[in-house]
Amino acid sequence: MNTKNYILVCMALLLSLSLFPQQRKQKRADTLFNKFSFVKAAKLYKELVQDNYNRNYATRKLADSxxxxxxxxxxxxxxxxxVKQKxxxxxxxxxxxxSLRGMKKYDESQIWLQRYKDSGGVVDTDDFSKDLNFITSVFGAKQQYFLDRVRFNSKYSDFGAFxxxxxxxxxxxxxxxxAIKRLYGWDEQPFLDIYVTKAGSKRNVNHTAxxxxxxxxxxxxGPVTITKDGKTMYFSRNNFKDDIELKDKNGLTNMKIYRATKVDSLWTNVEDLSINSDxxxxxxxxxxxxxTKLYFTSDRPGTHGGSDIWTADIASDGSLGNIQNLGDVVNTEKAEGFPFINNEGVLFFSSDGHTGLGLLDIYAAIKGEDEESIVDVINLGVPVNSNKDDFAFTMNQNGITGYFASNRQGGRGSDDIYAFHREPALxxxxxxxxxxxxxPIVGAKITLFDDTNNQIAFMETDENGYFQINIDRNQDYKIIANQDKYIEDYREFTSKNLQTELTSVRANLLLNPVQDVVKLAEIDLNTIYxxxxxHVIRxxxxVQLNKIVSLMQNDYPEMVIRIESHTDSRGTLSYNDxxxxxxxxxxxxxxxxxxxxxxxxxxxxxxxxxKLTNGCEDGTKCEEEEHQLNRRTQFIVVKME
Structure with missing residues (x-):
């Protein structure tokens, strides 16, 4: 490497060193936000705003936090x-x-609600005017969960899908x-059993399952939960012994959690856990x-309301200890139950004691700065929640799909299982x-534009030339990369019609050094048509190609070029390719x-x-001379010496 290039590389590295912490900070903030760790996320977004790094984006996410x-x-x-951002x-x-409504600034709130509606936003004004905590509507402003069909519901109660x-x-x-049906006196339905079916199966599930x-x-x-290795099951069951229900002092039969192990494809060795009681x-x-922790529902002594969510530590030998109530951020004077923890460590549960849309609603817990404590809860909003009971939320290992149960109108039975998929951050x-x-080019500026050429965000590449920017789904974008010593490059891409489980779109960019690029007119590398x-050479x-040959053989013996060929818009896309x-x-x-x-x-x-040179796209009326300008081959000089 010559001295000039060495100095330029060193300068670029020094410049980029100040950018790396900001890039990492934004990525870390986004990760924390997606894990509901809003306290820590807010701190990092605020630092990004103060440092004027990707300020518009950081401001919006700070407000959301x-x-x-x-x-x-x-x-x-x-x-x-x-809202002042372009x-x-x-x-x-x-x-x-x-947020204005949350501060009781109702008149000003209505002005911005009207502006939202005038800008094409749709809102249920009746729901907006209800005296609900403002956070429920903020969280539900952009739908994240979408319902999918479940084919194995019955006319009876079905819930707890895992x-x-x-x-x-x-x-x-x-x-x-x-032949013999045993009915539960509470609702005159048969007692619950655990069934199993293949995920996505369209077959009816009967007693043989x-x-x-x-x-x-x-x-x-039921319901059940199973360890990742598939060897241990925890499940709920009525308290009984020798086929006789055991009742408490009030004459009620309580529930217990049991543990079983899998032996030769059968679940056996059922164990009554130490946390249970008659x-x-x-x-x-x-x-x-x-x-290492078991979460569960109980009305044991110390419970705040009808039932609370508790935890117990699981030792390496399987014994349980250190039983703790999750506290009054989660537990209320009413009933909480059906805990579930996803792969990100986020707790989901059902409650009829928090501000909600109906009876039991499903909530997610917001983590504190230490990512262990819980500082608040979020109502998941519609369509997960309804004006009826919504409960038994679980999420699959992919973090995208899952299930919950509800007795809302339109179901098949008293309680039905609903499948969902969510759209993760993209x-x-x-x-x-x-x-x-x-x-890789360090410190290249990346600018993202929407389909109307409005700037959305920007950032700089890291030490590996890598960049990452959050985008919305179902949009068209253009991304431009530039750096002082290079000619800028751009890519157009779309986030439309992507599979739900996809979380990224790839857009690599290639930059040509400025010092190696000579204006085409100066060396007469004219376009051919x-x-x-x-595809026959006219x-x-x-004549033009022979000039290029002469230049490359006689005048610029070290010159390296790239060839790019194009068509007009007539014909199918694949044919023109x-x-x-x-x-x-x-x-x-x-x-x-x-x-x-x-x-x-x-x-x-x-x-x-x-890459048409003019507006002669499909459906546009153009003269033949205009179409001719698009039927071309161009020559790009990538190196002169």
Whole structure:
């Protein structure tokens, strides 16, 4: 490397060193936000705002963090800045209105609500005017969960679906097809048993799908949770011994959590856990991420309301200890139950004691700064919650799909299982590299634009030339990369019609060094043109190609070029892609036939109709002369010496 280049590289590295902490800080803040750790996320977003790094984006996320922490004063402060941003997403008008409402500034709130509606936003005004905590509407302003069909519901009670290793385990009172039915006196339905079916199965599930082994009894059994290795099951069951229900002093039969192990594909070795008692209920088992804690529902002594969520530590030998109540942030004077912890360590549960949409609603817990304590809860909003009972939420290992139960209208039975998929955060990512040596470019500025050329965000590449920016789904974008010593490059991409489980879109960019690029006019590398639907080199094109051969052989013996060929818009996209490749090949083969070393042509690519020089797109009326301008091959100088 010569001295000049060495100095330039060192300067670029020094400049980029100050950017790395900011890039990492934004990525860390986004990760914390997605894990409901809004306290820590807010701290990092605030630092990004103060450092003026990707300020608009950080301001919006800081406002969202405060809103989700039920802090309308600070949320309003930053939403006020956000709504002044050019081309801010319209949903922020709604969020600002809600934060103002949380501060009891009702008149001002209505002004921004009207602006939201005038900008095309849709809102249920009746729901907006209800005296609900403002956070519920803020969280639900952008739908994250979408319902999918479940085919194995019955006319009886079905709930507690838990997916493991391609199978769905659930509790149901559908005890049909048997000679003797035992009915539960509470609701005159058969007792619950645990059933299992293949995930995504369209077949009806009857009594033959009952879980094999020692789990199902003559009383209530279910729901279940299973360890990741598939060897241990925790499940709820009525308290009984020798087929006789054991009752407490009030004459009630309580629930217990039992543990079973899998032996030769059958569940057996059922164990009554030490946390159980004949005097109160213990049920709804759930495990934390590393399976060292058992979460459960109980009305044991110390319970705040009808039932609370508790935890117990699981020792390496399986024994349970250190039983703790989750506290009054989660537990209320009413009933909480059905805990579940996803792969991110987020607790979901049901409650009829927090502000909600109906009876039992499903909530997520907001983590504190230490990511262990819980500082608040969030109502998941519609369509997960309804004006009826919504409970038994579980999420699959992919973090995208899952199940919950509800007795809402439109179901098949008293309680039905609903499947969901959620749209996770999406980002564009890529690497910016040097077109000559393919090395990553440090500190390149990345600017993201929407389909109307409005700037959305920017950032700089890290030490690996890597960048990542959060984007919305169902949008068209353009991304531009530039750096002082390079010619800028851009890519157009879309986030439309992506599979739900995809969380990233790839957009790599290639930059040509400025010092190696000579204006085409100065070296007379003129564009050549083709006849319609042809890749044959025309006579006028031969004249230009011979000039290029002469320049490369006599005037610039070290020059390296790249060939790019194109078509007009007539014809199908796939046909034009092939035609442009044929034109690139014809051009390449002509130059090689005249003695140009193939190593001096780095690429010969076809771009079809994707890079028109004018507005002659499909459906546009253009003269033949205008279409001719698009049927071309261009030459890009990538190296001179």
């Amino acid at each position: 405060y809103a989700l922490l039920r802090d309308p004063r600070n949320a309003s402060r930053y939403y006020k800045s956000a 081309d801010v997403p319209v949903e922020y008008y709604y969020k600002y209105a809600q 997916e493991h290793d391609g199978l769905v385990y659930f509790a149901s009172s559908r005890d049909e097809g048997v 009952k879980l094999k082994g020692d789990i199902n009894s003559i009383y209530h059994d 005097d109160y209920s213990t049920q709804h088992a759930a495990l934390n991420v590393d399976e 980002h564009v990512e890529g690497v910016v590299t040097d077109a000559i040596n393919t090395f 083709f006849n319609f639907d042809s 006579d006028d094109a031969e 092939k035609l442009s490749i044929d034109r690139a090949n014809s051009t390449y083969e002509y130059l090689i036939s005249k003695g140009i070393d193939p190593s001096r042509i780095t690429e010969h690519q076809g771009f079809g109709e994707r």
